[in-house]
Amino acid sequence: MSAPFFLGKIIDVIYTNPSADCSSSLTRLCLVLGGVFLCGAAANAVRVYLMQTSGQRIVNRLRASLFSSVLKQEVAFFDKTRTGELINRLSADAALLGRSVTENLSDGLRAGAQASVGIGMMFFVSPKLATFVLSVVPPVSIIAVLYGRYLRKLTKVTQDSLAQATQLAEERIGNIRTVRAFGKEMTEIEKYTSKVDHVMQLARKEAFARAGFFGATGLSGNLIVLSVLYKGGLLMGSAHMTVGELSSFLMYAFWVGVSVGGLSSFYSELMKGLGAGSRLWELLEREPELPFNEGAVLNEKSFQGALEFKNVHFAYPARPEVPIFQDFSLSIPSGSVTALVGPSGAGKSTVISLLLRLYDPASGTISLDGHDIRQLNPVWLRSKIGTVSQEPILFSCSIAENIAYGADNPASVTAEQIEQAAAVANAAAFIQNFPQGFSTVVGEKGVLLSGGQKQRIAIARALLKNPKILLLDEATSALDAENEHLVQQALDRLMEGRTVFIIAHRLSTIKNANVVAVLDQGRIIECGKHEELLLKPDGMYRKLMNKQSFISA
Ligand SMILES: Nc1ncnc2c1ncn2[C@@H]1O[C@H](COP(=O)(O)OP(=O)(O)OP(=O)(O)O)[C@@H](O)[C@H]1O
Numbered sequence: 001m002s003a004p005f006f007l008g009k010i011i012d013v014i015y016t017n018p019s020a021d022c023s024s025s026l027t028r029l030c031l032v033l034g035g036v037f038l039c040g041a042a043a044n045a046v047r048v049y050l051m052q053t054s055g056q057r058i059v060n061r062l063r064a065s066l067f068s069s070v071l072k073q074e075v076a077f078f079d080k081t082r083t084g085e086l087i088n089r090l091s092a093d094a095a096l097l098g099r100s101v102t103e104n105l106s107d108g109l110r111a112g113a114q115a116s117v118g119i120g121m122m123f124f125v126s127p128k129l130a131t132f133v134l135s136v137v138p139p140v141s142i143i144a145v146l147y148g149r150y151l152r153k154l155t156k157v158t159q160d161s162l163a164q165a166t167q168l169a170e171e172r173i174g175n176i177r178t179v180r181a182f183g184k185e186m187t188e189i190e191k192y193t194s195k196v197d198h199v200m201q202l203a204r205k206e207a208f209a210r211a212g213f214f215g216a217t218g219l220s221g222n223l224i225v226l227s228v229l230y231k232g233g234l235l236m237g238s239a240h241m242t243v244g245e246l247s248s249f250l251m252y253a254f255w256v257g258v259s260v261g262g263l264s265s266f267y268s269e270l271m272k273g274l275g276a277g278s279r280l281w282e283l284l285e286r287e288p289e290l291p292f293n294e295g296a297v298l299n300e301k302s303f304q305g306a307l308e309f310k311n312v313h314f315a316y317p318a319r320p321e322v323p324i325f326q327d328f329s330l331s332i333p334s335g336s337v338t339a340l341v342g343p344s345g346a347g348k349s350t351v352i353s354l355l356l357r358l359y360d361p362a363s364g365t366i367s368l369d370g371h372d373i374r375q376l377n378p379v380w381l382r383s384k385i386g387t388v389s390q391e392p393i394l395f396s397c398s399i400a401e402n403i404a405y406g407a408d409n410p411a412s413v414t415a416e417q418i419e420q421a422a423a424v425a426n427a428a429a430f431i432q433n434f435p436q437g438f439s440t441v442v443g444e445k446g447v448l449l450s451g452g453q454k455q456r457i458a459i460a461r462a463l464l465k466n467p468k469i470l471l472l473d474e475a476t477s478a479l480d481a482e483n484e485h486l487v488q489q490a491l492d493r494l495m496e497g498r499t500v501f502i503i504a505h506r507l508s509t510i511k512n513a514n515v516v517a518v519l520d521q522g523r524i525i526e527c528g529k530h531e532e533l534l535l536k537p538d539g540m541y542r543k544l545m546n547k548q549s550f551i552s553a
Contacts, residue, residue: 003036006036082167084163084170100270108269111261112259114255114259121248122249125245125249126232129228129235153275168192228246311329311365312361312363313325335498338515338516346520383408386494387470392457400439402457403457406461406464413464456490470495507550518540
């Protein structure tokens, strides 16, 4: 910022000492100015490096906090929120906010410093001229505030619209097999195009507003220069200013004009960032409705794993008007196998969701060893429960990593432990047949494996977890005889010595269970062993056995 000052001095030295005796002053001034330029260059390099690295750190921390906040939300939150939208918040919104507080903040700070020092120097060089020139500032500030507000609103709408487009893309790409099977590629392309077209329309609006704003600020910058030339010329004519002072002033005024341009760009980027940020703050500050990692922990030594539902009433938060359970009571004794049967949609999987405390009942209690699970730490509770679902989901990493996922600390699991779990789960043979063995990557959601293979890996995963309680949702689809036998044998080994609750679709499971519970219209209506229940002439179980086709393997 001292350059214009020295340049003014140099001009005055030349003008007032036209002969050769100005050379020593000139050399001194030029040396000082050269030194100033060197310092400026070094400071600029340091500024860019520091701002860029700290900026990236801000974006990283923002993304990490956001991801942590999202993962801690209760499951009902995910029933209402679309995955694509959350992905958009993590990627596009975080990047926009990041950019606005990093590169942009750095340039903004520089422009702010330049503008304020420039204005200060203008007053130092000529207070009269400075007062005259700066009368242009208030109208520009009003335009800037109005523009900023508009831009902030517009950005929020644009980011929401972008989130919808991302959501559509994420869902359709993730389910490409269904899209292909129905031949809906062109329809989906049209839908996506219309969504991004909407984003384009909003971007056009923004471009229009931006163009007006930049035009206005550019014009005001030029007006500053024009007024300096006019008023400065008059002052010089009346000998109130030297030519060097006017030159310095002009340069400061030009600098201030450029800085105001920089500041307006900073301001508009900042407003865009804040527009995108408002959704991010909402997510970051959202408190999960169910506790994430707090509550009591039971004594490991006396832990039995007995479960009981008492007069439970429940409806899903997304559909509170549809009751799923009304006065639901069921006891699952420690170390026993309880099979649940009932018509499709009766709420069998919901029992598992409630046991895992993914949702809380509206009234009634669910207890573990006599303790209401609402008093227990959910993370501890889930660490005691293993689950194998109808269609197990695997992650797109290696088979070994998928199996180790079951352990409390996957990093500490040895290759032998993984291989042993796979062997007990009857998975070792097919895994070893893959060229990469346990390092085989299974594709997204395990798409590169067959249904039976996925189930056996899920069983190995549960074996490694070694839980006291096991929640199983038997696959409804029949496997071929050999796979069926292997999966069944693996399941039998997994069930040994644990409290097992199983949603039964196989006749053999029902026959071997200690207790079969029949779910109908939100409550358990019959409970007993398979043979006992069959004896009830008008019993629901008998009717169900006749009506529903259980897999006979
Ligand atoms: N997250 C949810 N939000 C709202 N309603 C849901 C949710 N999940 C399931 N439901 C509804 O709750 C009811 C019970 O579903 P659930 O999956 O527990 O049935 P199910 O007995 O396991 O069925 P199936 O044997 O067909 O798997 C169904 O009517 C279903 O539409």
